[in-house]
Amino acid sequence: MTDLAVLQARAMARSAPEPDEGLIVCDNLVRVYRTEGVEVQALQGLDLTVDEGELLAVVGASGSGKSTLLGILSGLDLPTAGRARVARHDLLTMKRRERLDYRRRTVGFVWQQTGRNLLPYLTALENVTLPMGYARIPRAQRAGRAMELLDMLGIADCRNRRPGELSGGQQQRVAIAVAGANTPRVLFADEPTGELDTASGEEVFAALRRTNAELGVTVLIVTHDPAVSEQVRRTVRIRDGRTATEVLRPSAGGAGQDAGGAQEYAVLDRVGRLQLPREYTERYGLHRRVRLTAEPDHLGVWPDRGAGQEPAQDGQDAAPGAGGQEGDEG
């Protein structure tokens, strides 16, 4: 086995997730910022489960809470309430030492600002070998493993160049190699293509996909760019600090590939709470409580019109389109 394959196998064996849990589990996550007497609820009960090996995008408008979520998942920030676990690490109760180890071995990061990812006075190869020292990877293995990573990401010829001698896209690909240096369980990328043109952005996406496919690293990309979500199978949309909807695509990835058949889902949390998108609650007048009707193959959700007004069977209700909320099939 190559160095890379040995390290990958070791990383996978390190800690398997609970059988019924995802690799990342956020349950009712709340983060309140208090500055000068003003409270901002950045996360308002966010639920998210990510399985090992997934490549997914988290999208949302500016201020929806994406960076706050990433700060918590990366171990930099603490939630106010709720539950957050990544690869069995409880992010709320982790002590300093575990937190440091978590940040060095369990997770890797690629930030939007290329300058934040790499040290300007080190070559690409040196940048990639640097974090291996923190994870105590034997010195003799570091350069070989770093070269394998650079090669996998198509930038082996950049190994002896410093960041200032690389294009933005090449810098981000080196940053992905740095983030993957210690074979983390999860790689978090915060707007990784935000400062790049379309062609360079696509190369960076291809690099993230390869890291996901070849190293088995779970990749979570945070972005406000809707085009990004066309490159991944699953897109989670955050609105007002909550997971609002999810879009699943049967085929995703590769520039220009048809990502047809995309299906939008409402989010069902771990205790069965269903979050209906606001456009539906407004359109069908769903407030405070709704009436549920169990159908053989789906669940009907009806506006509460008071006692004595039973919804008609077979979806023939007086309120146009009031029901027919599809059951959760996915």
Ligand SMILES: Nc1ncnc2c1ncn2[C@@H]1O[C@H](COP(=O)(O)OP(=O)(O)OP(=O)(O)O)[C@@H](O)[C@H]1O
């Ligand atoms: N340190 C902080 N102190 C006070 N409020 C904050 C702090 N960080 C974020 N917020 C507020 O929390 C909310 C969510 O911010 P966050 O940065 O997580 O959103 P975002 O979706 O990442 O936005 P963007 O795409 O612009 O980065 C916003 O209202 C923001 O003003």
